Amino acid sequence: MAFDPNRIPDNLKAAYRDKRCAVLVGAGASVGAGLPTWGKFLSDMIDGANSHRVISDHKAAEYRKLISDPAKYLMIAAGLKEDMSAYFDEFIDKTFMAPKPRPTDLHRSLTKADRLQFVLTTNYDIVIEQAYRAAGMYDVSVCTFTDTGEIQRRLSKREFFILKAHGDASRVGNGIILTEVDYRNIIYRQRAYQSLLSAMFTMFTIIFVGASMTDPEIKLLLSYIADSFSPTSGPSHFALMAEEDITNIEKERWLRDMKVQLVPVSKAGKYKEVTEFMHALHKSA
Numbered sequence: 001m002a003f004d005p006n007r008i009p010d011n012l013k014a015a016y017r018d019k020r021c022a023v024l025v026g027a028g029a030s031v032g033a034g035l036p037t038w039g040k041f042l043s044d045m046i047d048g049a050n051s052h053r054v055i056s057d058h059k060a061a062e063y064r065k066l067i068s069d070p071a072k073y074l075m076i077a078a079g080l081k082e083d084m085s086a087y088f089d090e091f092i093d094k095t096f097m098a099p100k101p102r103p104t105d106l107h108r109s110l111t112k113a114d115r116l117q118f119v120l121t122t123n124y125d126i127v128i129e130q131a132y133r134a135a136g137m138y139d140v141s142v143c144t145f146t147d148t149g150e151i152q153r154r155l156s157k158r159e160f161f162i163l164k165a166h167g168d169a170s171r172v173g174n175g176i177i178l179t180e181v182d183y184r185n186i187i188y189r190q191r192a193y194q195s196l197l198s199a200m201f202t203m204f205t206i207i208f209v210g211a212s213m214t215d216p217e218i219k220l221l222l223s224y225i226a227d228s229f230s231p232t233s234g235p236s237h238f239a240l241m242a243e244e245d246i247t248n249i250e251k252e253r254w255l256r257d258m259k260v261q262l263v264p265v266s267k268a269g270k271y272k273e274v275t276e277f278m279h280a281l282h283k284s285a
Contacts, residue, residue: 003276007263008284012238015205016115017285019158020235022204023110025121025128026218029210032270033101033127038216041095042067045080048091055083070214077216078179092176096125096169103131106209106271109278111135115285117204118154119162122217124169124176128162144168146175148192155199165197165221180220187224197225201237207281208239208260209274222258234259240274242267 015021031037036044046063049055055063063080066072081088104127110119111131121128132140141161143151154161166177177183187194200206211218236259241250243264254260265273 003265003273003280005280005284008277008281009236009238009261009263011236012205012207013281013284015235016113016281019115019117020204021207022116022118022120022200023113023207023209024211024218025110025119025123025209026211026215027123028212028215028271029104029106029121030101030123030125030127031210032104032106033125034099035096035101035123035125035127038070038073039067042073042076042080044095045077045084045091048087048094049080049083052084052087054085054087055080059083070216073216074180074220078181081178081182088176089173092124092169101125101127103127103134106275106278107131108135109275111137113278113282115282116160117158118160118200120200120206121162121164122166122215122221124164124167126168126170132162142168144171144175145177145186145190145193148190148196151196152192155196155203166217177220183220183224194224197221201225202234205235206237206260208237209278211239212241226258236261238263240265240277242271 012021027038043064046055046060050057050060063076066076084091107127108131110116110128119128129140129142141150141154141159143161143163144167145165151161151163166183167175169176177186208218239254239260239262241262241264244267246262246264251262254262263277265271265277
């Protein structure tokens, strides 16, 4: 069954039509390209650390027990990043670059939604920019947290860009933001970046794609800009979530805590309704 365009809220259609809309891409969007889920990513890190003999078999077993609890992902990531140390960048390259992932239908649907102001992602891979370049945007601007000047310039001129909020696997010495300590260091050392992130969420309607309540990267990002959300002013935000999983309590928490309204989609056909949603949103303009 195709996604029903009537399920798209009118205020979201208006924001997209007026070019006051952007997309935040979470880890779920990259799974279709063959990249790991958070649990698999951490499991592979454990394997990597163990193979380099920087952790013992006993410590590896303890890490594996913790993986069953998504609430502990950031704690596990912090420990493993320290354990891997000099091997960490090599691991990121092996995980996100070496497999040479290719854009999916979802990524291609983003490129057709040409009224988006920017695409923000917590992912490290290069699949999004690959999709835009394949669509003819060879010079698409790809920024990270180190490019505050370029982000500010693009926002002020209302020019499209991609922001990889937690780092880029393709950059040498990629500066991957993986832990809460990493993010806290960046935010408090780069106030301009913090201000720009806040501006994005107070000036534009954000659509969350491939995100979930348990996605630690999404929670990490939102926790530091939550003060920018006003329950009575500013734009509303929206998240595409599997209707089979979401509860009324989750709907309330996303709306009250983050001012994010959930738009239910089906899991059927590997979440094909998410791609159909993007096409329907563009047609609504």
